[in-house]
Amino acid sequence: MRTANIVTEQLTAAGRAIEHDSFAIIDQEVGHHAYSAEQWPLVRRMIHANADFEFNGLTAFHPQAMQAGLARILQGGTPVVADVEMICVGLSAPRLAHFGITTHQFISDPDVIAAAQAEDTTRAVQAMRKAWRRGLLEGAIIGIGNAPTALIEVVRLIRDEGLRPALVVGMPVGFVSAAESKDLLMAIEDVPWVAIRGRKGGSTLVVAAIHALLGVAEEHQRHAA
DSSP: OOOOOSTTSOSSHHHHHHHHHHHHHHHHHSOOOOOOTTTHHHHHHHHHHHTOTTHHHHEEEOTTHHHHHHHHHHHSOOEEEESSHHHHHHSOHHHHHHTTOEEEOOTTOHHHHHHHHHHTOOHHHHHHHHHHHTTOSTTOEEEESSOHHHHHHHHHHHHHHOOOOSEEEEOOOSSSSHHHHHHHHHTOOSSOEEEEOSSOOOHHHHHHHHHHHHHHHHHHHHHHO
């Protein structure tokens, strides 16, 4: 009999049953997919979050993405740096606390707004620069679900400043630079990433991807116990 996760599951039996039944329907209806057994829980949870089977195919992984993300979560004390508050709010506090994860976002900080106005950039760019100055991006999981300019800035920091986050979950949604920002990320070889090709994306998908990583991490903990 399979031992269920405790921390990263729904808190009630009814909730767990609905989620498990949803995953079973997705597995039944998805048809063929080329994802590994390690990658599929992340893609499946993203499909579950949006009821959109196109993420079977649109989701792309750096070869080391799952391994790097899981290792960093299991290490404990991981910072998750997001482009917008929605990601931080959407992540489950008990699940984060189990792994000692802290969340950070600076999009509405007065100094970020002032710098964006002074330099004629976006708040998202300045928020990533603030996180970089504070030393939060190195070894972090970076989640970008809303602002393509944030992802472009992260890529610049990787290429020009030597930034080495543990994992970049790059899924900004939109029509201006969204697809292009993810193309830039997917050209990176030295830093692991998970991305969605094209215009689709969003903060809910970043949350789903990180929750999937937390679920797989708890499975690893159980098997190691």
